[in-house]
Amino acid sequence: MSENINNALIVGASQGIGLGFVRALLQNEKISNIYATYRREASANELIALSHKHPQQLFVLQVDVTDESQIAAAVRQIGTSASKLHLVIYCVGVLHEGQLAPEKSLIQIDSDNLLYYFQVNSIGAVLFAKYLLPLLRHSDRNIFASISAKVGSIGDNRLGGWYGYRASKAALNMLLRTAAIEYSRKCPQTIVVALHPGTTDTRLSLPFQKNVPPEQLFSVEHTVNLLLSVIEGLKIKDSGNFFSWDGTVLPW
Template sequence: MLAEINHANALVVGASQGIGLGFVRALLQKDNFQRIFATYRNQSSAVELLTLQEQHRDRLECLQVDITDESQIIAGIKQIQESVKQIHLAIYCVGVLHEGNLNPEKSLRQIKSENLIYSFQVNSIGAVLLAKHLMPLFKKSDRSIFASISAKVGSIGDNRLGGWYGYRASKAALNMFLKTTAIEYSRRCPKTIVVALHPGTTDTRLSQPFQKNVPPGKLFPVEHTVNLLSKVISNLEMKDSGEFFAWDGSKLPW
């Protein structure tokens, strides 16, 4: 859908590693993307991304943004607005499943309120704050896409195993935020498509502790996941706004 736009601009949020970094690499290979903005939280974990910026200074601009801090989101978007008038593609790739003392809960006994709050801040609240502050860059004549990496385990209808309380609930909240954003965007930013995307199990730091249980052929390299999701994104139509898609283009239940 974006291939026909000659001077497209993109924003990848959470681009220091994994799927986000993969999207930055893929977008740099597309000649029609003129400017690519990429956010990272910690400089120490963004070495590859910052190296790419050195190699592509004319097209890639990296911004240090902690998405749990709304003031930093505002400052980052203001910086983008100083360079471009429209974002044609925004992808929210930030997510947390385990970090420090945070691990997927197998039972109610393991639930800690501070971990739940953090999971919601990263996996869902950051995305809807981004949607809030990106509106001026989406209220334009060209079509645009706001996509967020979700997860099949966030589907309430598909939940048959239980467990993983914080991750499941925060991804379910993300899906609801996106569905509701799509409804408001249909009025305020009528040419913007809003979607949730399930990437499948991808070989990243997030999935590493759980990879031994993945069936053969179902652990995707990052580049493969990005290629699959890029195809889904390129096939989106306005009627798809507010939907939840898997990596193979199929719709997932809420």
């Protein structure tokens, strides 16, 4: 990171990996200011409590990533106190929610559910890339990363199923790859990457953990430390790639 003031934005920080990133960055002396978003106040108690504990360092914003106007407003608000960002991590993702569940067969595909998967898992990330471009257009090395998933790899898909989740993560990867090309011209110091966190012990993975070997189920803290290590080692030439938690490049 730069020796200058380092500002970070964590999108989707109310729980899980996003909240884990906030906790880790609060302990990082290189990070001066952390902006963190949440969707519902009722599920953001821990994040809001942290902001009260660190009022000079952690600033929280309520944002629904399916509403472009809220994304634009949040970025404008960040811009009033920060002229640049050095680290942005998009951690919002949905696999199951209420009646929404990953499809096991074609017969279960529902167009509204597909649209929702794309809104949350794909479109929100690229909209942040759209509005954050001015805050990332500076001479310091900076990162725009989004949590993706290995199941979004078309080349690695051997089991099928999970149509909406797989497709929306594949779309996310393409959107990030395309944004990385534009950023290389407009923000040449920005590294744009997709990150696979492995299977992490969060609410998202909870219904599917029974078949995961214990050594392959990561704690949030472990996942965050692994991903921060990957981020720290990124070079400009890495922009536009899809990295696993261990630093290996995944197939598209």
